[in-house]
Amino acid sequence: MRLGAGRLILWAVGPALWLGLAVPAWGTQRFPPPQFETDHTLPVTHTPPPDAPWRDVLDVAVLAAALGLAAWLVLARRSRRGVLALAVFSLVYFGFWRGGCVCPIGAIQNVTAALAGGGHALPLVVAAFFLLPLLATILFGRIFCAGVCPLGAIQDVVVIRPLRVPMWLEQSLGMLAYLYLGAAVLFAATGSAWVICEYDPFVGLFRMSGTMFMLGLGAVFLLGGMFLARPYCRWLCPYGVLMSWIAPGAVWQPRIDPVGCIQCQLCRDGCPINAIDAPDAPAAAARTTPPAGARLHQGAGALPGAGAGGFPGAGVGVGRRDRRRMAGLLLIAPLLVAAGVLLGERLAPTLARMNERVQLTDRLLAEDMGWVEGHTDATAAFRSRGESRTELAAEAERIESAFAWGSPLLGAFIGLVLAAKLIQHARRRRRDEFAIHQPRCVACARCFALCPHHPGNEAMLIELTREKTRL
Amino acid sequence: MADSPQAGQSSDRRGFFRGLVRGLALLAGGATLGLLATRAQAARTVWQIDPYKCTMCGRCAVECVLSPSAVKCVHSHGMCGYCELCTGFFEPDAPNLHEGAENQLCPTGAIERTLIEQPYFEYRIKEDECIGCAKCVAGCAAFGNGSMYLQIRHDRCVDCNDCAIARACPTQAIRRVPADQPYLLKQVDEP
């Protein structure tokens, strides 16, 4: 067989066609496959398989084992060293070796997409990664964050000189995580984007590869994290929000264990993430029956920063003022929710436009109407494939209507959270000792050994007690 | 609120609160599980490119979280015409029709051209050198049989929860496929 003339002609006109090639082509069988005279065998297309299923099983097993170990190290051994070692292991295994995917944080989106329907498959391994740490939180508090989460671990190992963030700032920044969670759920449910994965600051570092944006973001978080401990955990992590709802109900919780807290404040200063609540101001303390060691207790009243909600004056009137404040907040709550709904309604069209299908619809329209010049890859491909415009329009409309009720719902959620936070803040809690704030504590075990009551700290206890009594 | 509860009372109340939170969490978890059981299939999935949707835009080479990309050109030899003048191999305005680098479309010289018998040449992709830029794919699809196309290679892909290329692909050509059928290969008899 000779080289066909058709082929030569095609070759000759090829370059000209090439330049004018505006629409993509997927190839057709233009030239029949040859009949070889020699016994040439065709090479087979090589298809390397993905990870074998046993890898998934192994990952889930390692996750379960690490959670169990973390619980034991935090609650039974109370060992900071052990927790740190486990965190380093998890960082290496889940982070660097397994590449950071899938993680429970991102799994929020898989679960949302599966719940939203549309036939999204939820592999068992993803479901397990989402549920196991939550289950562990019901039992033991946020031990997942302590030694298992690779994102937590990479932030924890770089903490060198944590600065104290004022409580009001801590709590305001904490609102970001709720916003992030809400946005992640909204975008995943509408099939628009997986923002948690898109803006994961650490996954690029785990893989030592990624876009400049990803790697830069990671570097910023790590550098900042030297002085502001665990910034992602405290102010952004959406999974942390879920755990913070559950942790107060944990069967066994990380505690500092002060049998007769001497108000030395060492634990609070040692917690890098502001997760230890100070006792009430002396005014409130004076009203309760003084516990053993009352002298120390009163002496400590002058400590700076003790009791952020300190009240001037004592006793009388405090209750009534509290109640009035609470009533005011309860009235404001529905207003906040309503404001959220309104804002959500306003933003819905803008948010919907982040969806590719909606974008494509808009762009096609703009091109048809001559509002824009030229075309994008997406519109060119859409036109050349001759797909149905009505189907696309219907799809875009479905997505827009999903945003039309999802976005106000997100607004309502944020309003509600804001109201709940304010109410929680205004509620007077009677506390005589420094105590771990369960929703925020990531169970890192740093504070345990700081307490003078910790076994081995007897000398410190005596010393501090003397000092305080002298005051 | 103003009364000062005895220690016992306050710990009772705390215990009740803890139980309440735990109960609510378990309830929410149970409801989620129940819903998931009715709604989701548990199939394992991986990402793959549908070669009939890909427009060879070139983003595959740059958007993957790996560099070089996990996407490579594959060649379905059964579909190939073994053309002497392969439009997937040669530059359209190639100075000479031989294997010199200046004649080649592939920026990395990842395609190996071997004479099988006159006038048939075999084009094999050297995967270590391919960067998934789709230049050859576009050439082959435009004037050849379309036997060259891009696929995500699962020995390289780290299986991101949200494939970065899928996000950037202008035609949503990348989708999740069952992990036991991880490739979308072109077949001779398909369009």
Ligand code: SF4
């Ligand atoms: S709060 Fe931190 S440690 Fe906990 S899940 Fe989120 S990123 Fe991980």
Ligand code: SF4
């Ligand atoms: S265990 Fe919790 S309270 Fe203690 S230092 Fe760690 S995060 Fe802070």
Ligand code: SF4
């Ligand atoms: S991004 Fe999409 S259209 Fe572009 S080369 Fe990759 S699969 Fe093809």
Ligand code: SF4
């Ligand atoms: S899943 Fe990740 S590694 Fe695989 S092709 Fe997509 S971006 Fe690349």
Ligand code: SF4
């Ligand atoms: S032209 Fe691009 S896609 Fe084709 S073999 Fe070369 S590097 Fe790979």
